[in-house]
Amino acid sequence: MKTEKYYCEPSKQIPQIETDVFIAGAGTSGCIAAIAAARTGAKVVLVEKLPVPGGTYTNGGIGTYSFYAAETNPERAKRIVGGIAFELAQRLEAAGGATGFVPTANDHYHSPYRFMADHEIYKGVISEMLIEAGVTVFLQTMFCGVAMEEERIMAAFIENKDGRRAVIAKQYIDASGDGDIAKHAGLEQVENWQNYDQVCGGPTGLVFGMNGIDFDRVIAENPEAAFPLGTTIPARDGKLPIQRFAFAHTAVPGKYKKVEELDINFFTSFQSIHPNEATYINNSKGVMTDASKAENLSHAEMQMRIKIMKMARVFKESVPGFENSYISWASIQLGIRASKITICDRILTQQEILEATRFEDEIGLYGFHDLSPRRPECLVREPGFYGMPYKMLLPKKCSNLYMAGRCVTVDIEAHMSTRNTVSCMIMGQAAGVAAAMCSIKGCDTRELDYSELRKTLLEQDVILEA
Ligand SMILES: Cc1cc2nc3c(=O)[nH]c(=O)nc-3n(C[C@H](O)[C@H](O)[C@H](O)COP(=O)(O)OP(=O)(O)OC[C@H]3O[C@@H](n4cnc5c(N)ncnc54)[C@H](O)[C@@H]3O)c2cc1C
Known part of the structure; x- marks a missing residue:
């Protein structure tokens, strides 16, 4: 303003x-x-x-x-x-x-x-x-x-x-x-911030987590779209376990129509450090805005809260393995890359x-x-x-x-x-x-x-x- x-x-x-x-x-x-x-x-x-x-x-x-x-x-x-x-x-x-x-x-x-x-x-x-x-x-x-x-x-x-x-x-x-x-x-x-969508998910992004995801089913039942990233390592010597997978809805055009309709990147990475929880989901395709300005920041924060809410619902309703999932946390403020x-x-x-x-x-x-x-x-x-x-x-x-x-x-x-x-x-x-x-x-x-x-x-x- x-x-x-x-x-x-x-x-x-x-x-x-x-x-x-x-x-x-x-x-x-x-x-x-x-x-x-x-x-x-x-x-x-x-x-x-x-x-x-x-x-x-x-x-x-x-x-x-x-x-x-x-x-x-x-x-x-x-x-x-x-x-x-x-x-x-x-x-x-x-x-x-x-x-x-x-x-x-x-x-x-x-x-x-x-x-x-x-x-x-x-x-x-x-x-x-x-x-x-x-x-x-x-x-x-x-x-x-x-x-x-x-x-x-x-x-x-x-x-x-x-x-x-x-x-x-x-x-x-x-x-x-x-x-x-x-x-x-x-x-x-x-x-x-202007060209940041060309180098990564945009100048802003709201990271969140989801609980209740069945990782094995996601990978087994969506073979063309979901694939493991890196090595899965169990908890050992007091260290947290790690498991990651990517979900590339774009790999199977037309199969995940509702996911396609979301304004998100071509693939979503799910990173887990707690069993059954995707602790860090980083694909909300951030709002293109100069978030150093108060009104822009407020608007982008709200748009991103709406976006992750819709994204979680669409995955729950349309991707096997997500049936019992729900948002477990979301970052306290909008992430700003640039x-x-x-x-x-x-x-x-x-x-x-x-x-x-x-x-x-x-x-x-x-x-x-x-x-x-x-x-x-x-x-x-x-x-x-x-x-x-x-x-x-x-x-x-x-x-x-x-x-x-x-x-x-x-x-x-x-x-x-x-x-x-x-x-x-x-x-x-x-x-x-x-x-x-x-x-x-x-x-x-x-x-x-x-x-x-x-x-x-x-x-x-x-x-x-x-
Ligand atoms: C969505 C997202 C995912 C990312 N993923 C990765 C990754 O996987 N690996 C990686 O290495 N990097 C990643 N990054 C980049 C990296 O995390 C950030 O660039 C880095 O943490 C920025 O550090 P900083 O100290 O500059 O700013 P910040 O860590 O953002 O610190 C700035 C602090 O200043 C406070 N502040 C701002 N203005 C004021 C004010 N006027 N008065 C008082 N306090 C104020 C803010 O609240 C904030 O706490 C990611 C960034 C984003 C947004």
């Missing part, structure tokens, strides 16, 4: 909170940034608009590959991601909330292992880690503005049940996904990713590319990983802000690599460590000595050479 009219809000004094590092968004990258900053010795305030930490990791991005270099053979696999991302995976496993690293035999992804976590256990484990690190967390709290002086953020404004507060920090991290701090600071942003990108000092290109380019200021290594199953030419070349430069976290025209997560990388093909969960966590850890170091040293983001940053990242088990 556009408004032509403006109301002049009366100015008033509001309570002030002082901290070293302020982070907007307790999602995939923001939680890791907060833990890293606190472990580096900074006082950290983390705000999240939802009632739970976790962000898109808990809303759909749960099927993580990507801890290893791009490779199809587990025996040749080289782990290239450590730090808090790997520690989190280990803690999820220890809490009985993960499948462990499962070799991806017959999987169509160029990743030697798949790691899946239970979204509810994730919420508990990440909460434990935030509390242990001593992060001050405000849930159900909206970041809603900044005060700027030239190219420096002076305060962030937040609102929650206590009212409006100003958070005065030395350094700020934008982990909101959409780049909300950058937007309010007036920094340059470009939209990257909306706005903030322009940073270094923008990774698809060519650099493909060519496994290395940089002199690396904060991590990464190798997964979400386009590789459909477009093998997108596979990262030998040795199967590229470097992530520090400068990709630094938004132009701001001296005390870091960007972390899916809000960087303009080129949508390159974004199909950098937006993935583990990549977002790598950026989060680097942004958190760097912001803490700047706040302690009293320097700006571009004045930080890279050799000192590198040393601290290595001390925190980040892998920088493989």
Whole structure:
């Protein structure tokens, strides 16, 4: 909704909170940034608009590959991601909330292992880690503005049940996904959602789960449409089992007419980490919209709730094996793959990713590319990983802000690599460590000595050479 009219809000004094590092968004990258900053010795305030930490990791991005270099053979696999991302995976496993690293035999992804976590256990484990690190967390709290002086953020404004507060920090991290701090600071942003239906299921998506599905019957009674994906592995040593199948209604035109009438992708993947439950169903063909805008977001959320309701009903009524099924959960908010990108000092290109380019200021290594199953030419070349430069976290025209997560990388093909969960966590850890170091040293983001940053990242088990 556009408004032509403006109301002049009366100015008033509001309570002030002082901290070293302020982070907007307790999602995939923001939680890791907060833990890293606190472990580096900074006082950290983390705000999240939802009632739970976790962000898109808990809303759909749960099927993580990507801890290893791009490779199809587990025996040749080289782990290239450590730090808090790997520690989190280990803690999820220890809490009985993960499948462990499962070799991806017959999987169509160029990743030697798949790691899946239970979204509810994730919420508990990440909460434990935030509390242990001593992060001050405000849930159900909206970041809603900044005060700027030239190219420096002076305060962030937040609102929650206590009212409006100003958070005065030395350094700020934008982990909101959409780049909300950058937007309010007036920094340059470009939209990257428009062509996302050409690279994957669209810029938005609502992941949900269904209980009561008879997996064996689905595969046995729909032989032309349903086929197993990867290896089925039972529960073992406290690890969750894994079973996946794809349902490609388009493989048998005319047979599943009601499914065809749904506005969904050509096949649906059903991923299970609990018996008889398709824990993650990811095919709702998201609404094409700029979900960083409030009205668009609300409309897309509602459209997707309607879509999954219809989808579940059609499968129940028309696909053998689904007769006793029902929706068991749906993510708390719409998943957003792409909306706005903030322009940073270094923008990774698809060519650099493909060519496994290395940089002199690396904060991590990464190798997964979400386009590789459909477009093998997108596979990262030998040795199967590229470097992530520090400068990709630094938004132009701001001296005390870091960007972390899916809000960087303009080129949508390159974004199909950098937006993935583990990549977002790598950026989060680097942004958190760097912001803490700047706040302690009293320097700006571009004045930080890279050799000192590198040393601290290595001390925190980040892998920088493989
Ligand atoms: C449907 C779907 C399926 C996916 N599947 C996979 C997959 O299988 N594997 C994979 O690796 N990746 C997957 N991804 C991608 C990946 O999960 C995301 O790109 C990644 O998690 C984004 O991390 P982030 O930290 O940038 O944002 P998020 O994790 O979304 O975190 C942003 C947080 O900021 C909060 N926030 C936003 N604005 C404000 C504000 N103004 N004030 C306060 N809080 C705010 C949000 O509520 C959210 O918690 C998927 C994504 C989607 C949408």
